[in-house]
Amino acid sequence: MKCLIIIPAFNEEKNIEHVVENLQANYSAYDYVVINDGSSDSTAAICRKRGYSLIDLPVNLGLAGAFQTGLKYAYRKGYDCALQFDADGQHRPEFIASMIEKMQEGYDIVIGSRFVTEKKPGSLRMLGSNLISVATWMTTGKKVKDPTSGMRIFNRKMIGEFALNMNYGPEPDTISYLLKQGATIAEVQVRMDERQAGESYLNLSRSVMYMMRMLLSILLIQNFRKRREVK
Amino acid sequence: MTLVFRLILIAASLLTTYYILKRIRQSKLQIEYAIFWLVFAGILVVFSLFPELIALFTRMMGMQLPVNFIFLFFIFVLMLKLFLTTIELSTLENKVKDLTQEVALLERERQETSIEGGDKPQEP
Structure with missing residues (x-):
């Protein structure tokens, strides 16, 4: 099973070295590619100097566009699965193996979830996560315990569908939509670290906007979409 | 407001909503933009179904005419x-x-x- 780790990076000069060095040193069985999303800092320069596998976007596309670039690459190179992996050091590669194992049981998407066996803490951020879980459950009848986890693995069929279609951002609303359409999704317990350095893109007002957008999208818009599967 | 005019308003706002939903369905629109237009269409429908709301807002803002x-x-x-x-x-x-x-x-x-x-x- 050929698996590609896709690492979208936007202004992650403080973290990218640590993340990629760890993958190269301890998890060289997996291929990886850094997608520099038009960073204004030296993320791309560091990758070039260190000889990392890099796709350098000349303009900023946002997470969805950057991740899709990685999926298009995976699709063209014939990878069997693709993993969405954060460049800020939150995700721990030791859980990739168990996620791939789960996917081989026949799932389309496997989410690296913080809350399969462990309880959700009662923070403000987790309130948002809960709201999205409830909205997903209301529209699909299925439970996703950690919909906002950014660590997800996609099989060959999903790679094609995500790579070639519009409105397939790697976000909870797409997950909800695909669930509704009959895609099979599983969750595997993982642990995550705090972001290592630098600033998170999500401040309070952005988080609220993100939540609103996700909820409206899951509750309203996803019901009207027509699916275009990639054969 | 005459009944006919009200019916025209309701029909027009429902048609608008239908048209917007159809375009979303054909995925000619990104979700970020679809959200605005769907909410906008929703407001049109609500206003045409319940014109009393408009009268209420007009009074609240101290305006003369709805x-x-x-x-x-x-x-x-x-x-x-x-x-x-x-x-x-x-x-x-x-x-x-x-x-x-x-x-x-x-x-x-x-x-x-x-x-x-x-x-x-x-x-x-």
Whole structure:
């Protein structure tokens, strides 16, 4: 099973070295590619100097566009699965193996979830996560315990569908939509670290906007979409 | 307001909503933009079904005529939307410019390396 780790990076000069060095040193069985999303800092320069596998976007596309670039690459190179992996050091590669194992049981998407066996803490951020879980459950009848986890693995069929279609951002609303359409999704317990350095893109007002957008999208818009599967 | 006029308003707002949903269904629209138009269509439907709401808002704002409230409200919302669209358009134009330059510069670099590699210089 050929698996590609896709690492979208936007202004992650403080973290990218640590993340990629760890993958190269301890998890060289997996291929990886850094997608520099038009960073204004030296993320791309560091990758070039260190000889990392890099796709350098000349303009900023946002997470969805950057991740899709990685999926298009995976699709063209014939990878069997693709993993969405954060460049800020939150995700721990030791859980990739168990996620791939789960996917081989026949799932389309496997989410690296913080809350399969462990309880959700009662923070403000987790309130948002809960709201999205409830909205997903209301529209699909299925439970996703950690919909906002950014660590997800996609099989060959999903790679094609995500790579070639519009409105397939790697976000909870797409997950909800695909669930509704009959895609099979599983969750595997993982642990995550705090972001290592630098600033998170999500401040309070952005988080609220993100939540609103996700909820409206899951509750309203996803019901009207027509699916275009990639054969 | 006559009954006929009300019915026309309701029909028009429902048709608008249907049209917007259809375009979303054909995935001709990104979700970010679809959300605005869907909420907008929803407001149209609500206002046409419950004109009492408009009367209420008109009184609350201390205005004389409901029609004034309608004009003020929609002109303001659409003006804001137009302004935001202009900002997005500028960003987009800038990105297209950057991309075009990037492609052209890459092409030039490729030519230069192929000339250095001993190939014949290409005619323009």
